[in-house]
Amino acid sequence: MRQFDKKLFNLFYLILVLGACVLALGWSSNLVLASGIKAANTFGGWSVHVMGQKKQKVCYIHGKPKKSSGNYAIRGDSYIQVVHRLKNKVRNEVSITAGYTFKKGTEVAVKISDQTFKLFTDGETAWSKTASDDASLVAAMRAGTKMIVTGRSSRGTLTKDHYSLVGFTAANRSIDKSCGYKN
Incomplete structure (x- = not known):
């Protein structure tokens, strides 16, 4: 029993x-x-995400480096995002997160082919100065095949992140379509 x-x-x-x-x-x-966040698709190393509805909709691309270099002991995640926010009429806003705090007053250099773009830093994030700078950077990303992002940490460590741009154009077209922008 x-x-x-x-x-x-x-x-x-x-x-x-x-x-x-x-x-x-x-x-x-x-x-x-x-x-309300949905991963719509992935193109190469670039993932497309959409959240919200109608005028509250936010569409963005998220990409991580294929290779990182620098003499650092601890570093968080580094990535790039390109965002459309309909409510604020923002299109192709680029932000780069380093995974560390940038040295105060430094700029990040973004090299694509023979072009170099300078972004200002605030904490762990780098931004273009103007919407026009964002548009130029995104146009170069769409035309390029690789991108190198160089920054300096608050401890003085120089870092380089290498991104593949394969799939970026398709991802950018996808967020344009998802947020109702014409290419």
């Missing part, structure tokens, strides 16, 4: 654990859906 009780208990426990897993998976996927 006791052996039967143990088997029944094990079966009950297994059903309980499986049920909890199913509920947890359903709940976590609902959280992603509730956040």
Whole structure:
């Protein structure tokens, strides 16, 4: 009799654990859906994301470097984002996050082919000075094949992040379409 009780208990426990897993998976996927962010597609190393609806819609591209160099002990994630925000009439706003705090007063150099763009820094992020600078940088990214981002940390460490631009043009066209911009 006791052996039967143990088997029944094990079966009950297994059903309980499986049920909890199913509920947890359903709940976590609902959280992603509730956040309103959807990954629309990936083009090369560039992922496209869309969140919000109608005039509140935000569409952005996210890319990570293929290679990073520099003599640093600890560094967080580095990435580039290109954002459209309909509410603010923002198109192709470029931001570069370094994974460290930039040295105060320094600029980030972005080299694509024979062009170099200078971005100002604030904390861990670098930005173009004007919307026109963003447009020029995005045009170069669409025309190029690789990009090197050079920055200096608050500790003086020089870093270089190497990005592939393969797929960037398709990703940029995708956010244009998702946010209702003509190419």
